[in-house]
Amino acid sequence: MDHKLVFSSLNEACEDTIAALCAPEEDLPYGEVAERLTTCMREIQRHATALEPIVTGLTNVYHLYDFDEETPGNGYRTLVKVLLSCLLHIIHKGRYISGNVGKAFFRADHNASEMEAYLSALCQLRALLHLAQTLLNDTPCGQLCKLQDAELSRWFVQEYSSMHKACFYGRCLGFQFSPSLRPVLQTVVISMVSYGETYGKQQSGIGKAALSILTSGKYVMDPELRGAEFERITQNLDLHFWKSFWNLTESGIITGFNRIASTPVQVNLTLSLPPVPLQLPLASDPSLTTNVSPPIAHWGPGPVLMRLISFEIREGQDSEELLSFCRTDTRPISMSQLPWVQKQPLSPNLLIHIHGGGFVAQTSKSHENYLRNWSKELGVPILSIDYSLSPEAPFPRALEECFYAYCWALKNCHLLGSTAERVCLAGDSAGGNLCITVCMKALTCGVRVPDGIMAAYPATLLTTNASPSRLLTSIDPLLPLGVLSKCMNAYSGMGSEAVVPSVGGGSFSALTRDTALLLSDLTQGASNWIQSFLDPRRTIDRSRTQPLPPRDAVAINSTAASAPLNHSVHLDSLVAYPEGFQPLRSQCRSVIQISSCPILKNPFVSPLLATEQLLKGLPPVHIVAPALDALLDDSVMFAKKLRAMGQPVTLTVVEELPHGFLSLAQLSKETEEAAGACVQKIREVFQGQHLNHGLQNPLEQEETQPNAGQ
Template identity: 65%
Template sequence: MDHRVVFSTLDSVCVEMISAISSQVSLLSNNATSQLLSAIGRIQEHSHAVEALVAGFTAVYHHYDFNAETPGNGYRTLVKVVLSCLLHIIQKARYIASNCGGVFFRVDHNASEMEAYCTALCQLRALLYVAQRLLNDNEHGQLYSQEEGLSEKFMKEYTSMHKACFYGRCLGFQVSNIMGSRLMVSCDGVAALSVFTSGKYVVDPELRGAEFERITQNLDMQFWKTFWNITETELISSLASITSNTVQVNLMLSVPGEPLSLPLASDPSLVVNVSPPVAHWGPGPVNVRLISHALREGQDSAELMALSRGERPPRSLSVGFRNQKSPPSPWLLIHFHGGGFVAQTSRSHESYLKTWSRDLNVPILSVDYSLAPEAPFPRALEECFYAYCWALKNCHMLGSTAERVCLAGDSAGGNLCLTVSMKAMSHGVRTPDGIMAAYPATLLTTDVSPSRLLTLIDPLLPLSVLCRCINAYTGTDSEAVQPMQQLDTLSALGRDTAVLLGDITQGASNWLQSLLNSTSVSSPPATRSANGLPDAVPRSEDMSEDTTEFPEGFEPLRSGCLVDIRTPSTPIMRNPFVSPLLAPDILLKGLPPVHLVASALDALLDDSVMFAKKLRSIGQPVTLTVVEDLPHGFLSLSQISTETQEAVDTCVGRIREVFEQDPPPKTHKPANLNQKNNTVCG
């Protein structure tokens, strides 16, 4: 959309709305009317300043795209989010101008609506100033800040900036045109957005937003682990299984941790010894899930059944089905699930994996790697690499000849797809034929980028949670976490966390019919200002130094809920097997073709853009697709809307390309990783 048209339209409708309200004499003495007119005036003030900022970004943001055919980067997204906010204001202003004289027109409600979007616009204006600083200070085409001090300043700004406005009336404004309220009840926990749909929180969105901010910003890792695993509770998983595709094979296997011998990729007459995972607690089994739409030869073998974790054999082994086995597939898909390295299992992703197995006609091996912070790096990587090697050696049991092998994963799983491939290359083992990584995390540092500024408005991926996941996986978080208990009980959680999780579970199963008590969160009500919004806190003295310098006369709203973010900068965060974006060229040149599918409304968008640029710069085959108007985690939202289904279909199409493309000539040899200046430690 043309931003100039949006700003021009906003000016026109604001003038029209003021004129319409002024013509209603009966409204002029109303306090709510004064608040409404005041909000309109402040919206006009913000929009005039924002227009100049947006014009500056639109003039240059194409320089940060992957290529001309793939428009997408954090600067573009920030502009789009701002314009989405303005379009909502325009729509509301037109309604007010047309209906303010009506007998059913509620001045107080509409004043609250405009106040809420005015507050959101103010905070977005602040983000644009921060992004402008990034644009001015970074190298041309560079999305991540190379200045450590700038990232620290952003952290300080984030901890104090008011965020509740994005969790109240304005919740999901950036995606509402596509997904609407259905986003609230998605299968991967987006139902948490309806946590406060009971009692006072239904009728008071601002209070709901303030309470949501207060609770979620500083919750411990135990909460987020349990929260993201909500789709694995008996209730939610049962509902998901009803709508998912039926498969003939769905087995959990426990692969014993024993040394493996595989052919050397450069000379199959030689072998490579692969050790089992040993980090942190020594050798142990690796749990995997085998999913196959059709029963194939080998999948009913006694050898495979011996690894089954006490489950029934495939359905097709019953009488009458023994002879209905398909031949082994020439393809094999190995999957690593997302969940921030701290949560979820293959069960959380089972629904779309069943669909993939049917659509691609391929067996899928999904790895249940150990989770942080109990199992920090490199345990998950070791287990995924071991499972990959085991699958190559034992593909006959999985119903495949493994002529073509593709790795697929989302978020943390996308990171593991890349690092497992790098580890295979460094060990001299056969690398996969291709990778499909959806919205992968390629830089596990706290460096700031324009897309990471989106963590201010994202209730499911706030910066505090992103940092906790990074700290947990890299082992820099000293927070003790108890072993996970059965997900259908809340006995392991504290009172506030347990009650909140109960609200989430209830909301996920029945969004608008929550039966929980409105006092389920034991906290005092947020204080209110005269305009009915939660009080904003002025900048305190200890925040006045080393923070972003805003133009004179402007200051973003501050929150009374300060966020505790620990951001230790440790060498392990920059280990190439933790942050593949920082891997040396010699290691990245061993990767197979990489297909990245990113989301424009994702805080990790710039991870994909910069990684794609780096691979292209060294001549590695890479594609990047940026889907519009979808949040992080869209793979688990395939049944929410046609847009999410199209995005999932894009991922399937990329995997199909890996399987159907002609194999490239094997001309390269494993790199010598002990060369000077290129030593890699995994």
């Protein structure tokens, strides 16, 4: 995309819109609305004038930060793409206004509100581009992050905490993503803020679902209210809210729908491994063995839970020995019960999967939808590990359980329907982190490592270090920094919040017990919904300790304010913005604890910080990362580190998709294709395709720091 052409088209669209709005008043009886739009377009032009040289400077050098010439992708590229995407939306809206102003069905106030929302977004993106320019000038060429720079981390966290973000979750929600995903993201955000209203109320799961449906209407009708409430939730609600919301994917209705929509499988068993020591052959000398202890961290030995999925029944999967490991809620299907089904021989391949969820939420059940498809496409049994979650089970409990399950699978592969001639570890997000660290632990213990790793958008650096892609946490509806930091702190053991029961699926008995409360809440929800149509700006008493923040963001000496603002706050910014410009500030300030815990710098927590000695000997690592992922730079930096060591590694960057796209695989063509890229990398592991050992990019050697423009 030619950025010069975009800026030129933007200026033309602004001039045309202003000219159309300057018609005689008797022809255009919009009065104040026309004035709002005219002011808005002039402010957009002002921002664009300041942004064009910054974008030119970034585009001149951002290729130096790619993994290689065939893999364009890093945070600098992404920020420029996001900005241009915002400008294209403004151009489209401006052309619509200039072509339809004065017509009978032209909604002047609606279009003015739309343009003002994009003006606010443009103002905040200008601030992010300025922060990216600061990073570029403060880090060596080719490096996306200064890993030991506490000062950069401090200003990054402060700017995130104080910047206004609600504009990205209202009318502008999801503008940077694939068009097919925007309705999905809107549904997720509306569901989240509606669920936030019922969070903490003592009632059945059915009651919460019903009340959430009733309260969701006002967030559809009022995008500004939705954005303000989402900002409040992402900045201030505790970790247990997120655990509760993310675990809704485990509810009976959603999992039932996923099973209907996904590929049916003949084997889907939940297993529980007793905590007994294992003996495995040494990788260096199979005639010798090594002991593998069961997980013991924090509360001593305990069972390890897993799920076995197989498209076809294979030898060993209906055996009495496997039956002894099955949990009470499932039993393997006996072949005598299915006489028409032919049992398949052992597969030479085995896929071991570790699910994502920020180390704090979800299980293999949440990821069944794509695992079922993978089992059919790859023709292999899949063992998915249900590790214990933080903050109840912080590091190293999850790693110990995943490593123990991996070793058990190698030793008992015949029960899983495989000979394990070739083994692949696959995981997404937190699961990608655990795949890498399980291999590191296998190397240190002398156990056989898998034949390859497929890590989708892995978390390889669990600190708050600033990088250009992590600036996206200010606009990302799925991975805000406030939530990301809570997950990091919980996994490190810094999250000391009390344990509360997760949200269940509800039952008739629970409904009977809560009938009176449910009816009361339904009445309140219906009343609030109706009132929201009459007065969308009405603030609702949510009976919470955290009040709803004012909907207006706060502008400090900003020429970008799109409407008069009567609030002001004191802020000692650590960032020197250009004279006359400050980003919009929020009165809903978040408190983010900078991750200074030494555990987060442990290489088995943040593999990007591991020494060459710990990483040397890893199997081929295949990383699939979305361009719009806040963790993109983590993937690029880790892939570069492995390549510089001579380790086999590939990086695939998919466009226009968010973090967590595997969970959305069946919802759009783009996510389906990205999931297909993951399957292809797993298939390459099973086929034993050779990877060339990467050499260090000569552009990274003795390069001087370029100037990204003033």
